[in-house]
Amino acid sequence: MSNLIFLDLEWNTTFYRDKDGERLPFHELIEVAAMKVEECTGAMLDSFHSYVHPKASRKIENRTYRLLPYEPEELRRLLSDAPGFLDLGPAFLHWCGQDPVFVEWGNNDIGVLLDNFSYHRLSFDADWKCEYYDLQYIYQKVCSGEMGCQPSLEKAVTELELDTGLDFHSAWNDTYYTVLVYQALQDRVENFALFRRPPKHKGPLPLWEADLGAYNTRWACKSRDEVSRPVCPLCGQPLAGGKWVRTTPTEQVQRCRCAEHRRLYMAVTAQREGGQWSGKAAIYKDAGPIAERYHKTCRKLREKEQKRREKTPA
Numbered sequence: 001m002s003n004l005i006f007l008d009l010e011w012n013t014t015f016y017r018d019k020d021g022e023r024l025p026f027h028e029l030i031e032v033a034a035m036k037v038e039e040c041t042g043a044m045l046d047s048f049h050s051y052v053h054p055k056a057s058r059k060i061e062n063r064t065y066r067l068l069p070y071e072p073e074e075l076r077r078l079l080s081d082a083p084g085f086l087d088l089g090p091a092f093l094h095w096c097g098q099d100p101v102f103v104e105w106g107n108n109d110i111g112v113l114l115d116n117f118s119y120h121r122l123s124f125d126a127d128w129k130c131e132y133y134d135l136q137y138i139y140q141k142v143c144s145g146e147m148g149c150q151p152s153l154e155k156a157v158t159e160l161e162l163d164t165g166l167d168f169h170s171a172w173n174d175t176y177y178t179v180l181v182y183q184a185l186q187d188r189v190e191n192f193a194l195f196r197r198p199p200k201h202k203g204p205l206p207l208w209e210a211d212l213g214a215y216n217t218r219w220a221c222k223s224r225d226e227v228s229r230p231v232c233p234l235c236g237q238p239l240a241g242g243k244w245v246r247t248t249p250t251e252q253v254q255r256c257r258c259a260e261h262r263r264l265y266m267a268v269t270a271q272r273e274g275g276q277w278s279g280k281a282a283i284y285k286d287a288g289p290i291a292e293r294y295h296k297t298c299r300k301l302r303e304k305e306q307k308r309r310e311k312t313p314a
């Protein structure tokens with residue numbers, strides 16, 4: 001790894017309905033800024049910047065106006081003259097190059113970027129992949145050692161006594177400030193190197209878990225034998241599986257039964273990684289929040305079916 005891509009995005013939150021009619025939020029990009037930086041020296045090598053003409057919603061939310069350093073009329077003019085994401089997205093990927101390594105302040109921008117590709121049905125090359133580092137987490141860990149309230153970019157720039165002549169909450173300016181923080185850490189922290197946030201374990205630990213690999217479609221991983229013909233991790237006997245229930249956009253849960261150990265839960269998750277979906281599976285005895293999501297979703301499905309029956313003439 002020799003070059004890093006520092007990235008900052010601005011978006012407008014709107015809503016759309018999926019194929020089931022559920023109203024879902026969508027963070028539609030309206031500004032993309034990135035800078036290529038040499039990892040070992042922190043030197044800026046190249047840059048990319050563009051506003052994005054919105055498609056999902058032409059109405060800019062009041063919160064977006066309040067957050068960004070533009071007058072409403074100025075922002076509307078910038079967006080009306082900008083390219084749409086169908087043109088901008090592929091151009092940005094081409095500029096990034098193969099297997100880009102992103103650095104952002106926080107851990108939201110890469111997910112929002114990939115969601116915009118998905119919304120506009122833009123695909124990736126089969127071998128495309130990316131990595132990213134959260135400089136906010138690194139700064140917090142290196143400079144304070146405390147992991148409470150996450151510091152804003154403005155707070156970090158102020159604490160490091162860097163030049164603050166530019167407005168914050170502009171994608172271009174915030175990208176520039178993030179590069180300055182990286183350079184300052186290189187200069188002031190001995191043997192400084194980027195590192196990733198360790199994975200969190202929420203809720204109970206699974207009895208069994210497995211990485212199912214990468215697939216072209218989201219739920220293709222369920223065809224694996226470990227998922228389609230599961231066995232009890234405690235006794236090795238086959239499990240009787242129930243109906244799969246989609247509890248979140250990236251999770252499906254199946255309640256299983258073992259003759260000896262009774263009720264178990266299998267959870268399958270699928271996360272976007274470039275142009276493919278990475279699948280994982282786990283089996284739990286006491287599933288905690290996973291079981292709660294499963295039962296809550298089942299209850300909603302029963303209520304929906306009951307309403308449908310009531311509306312159907314006898």
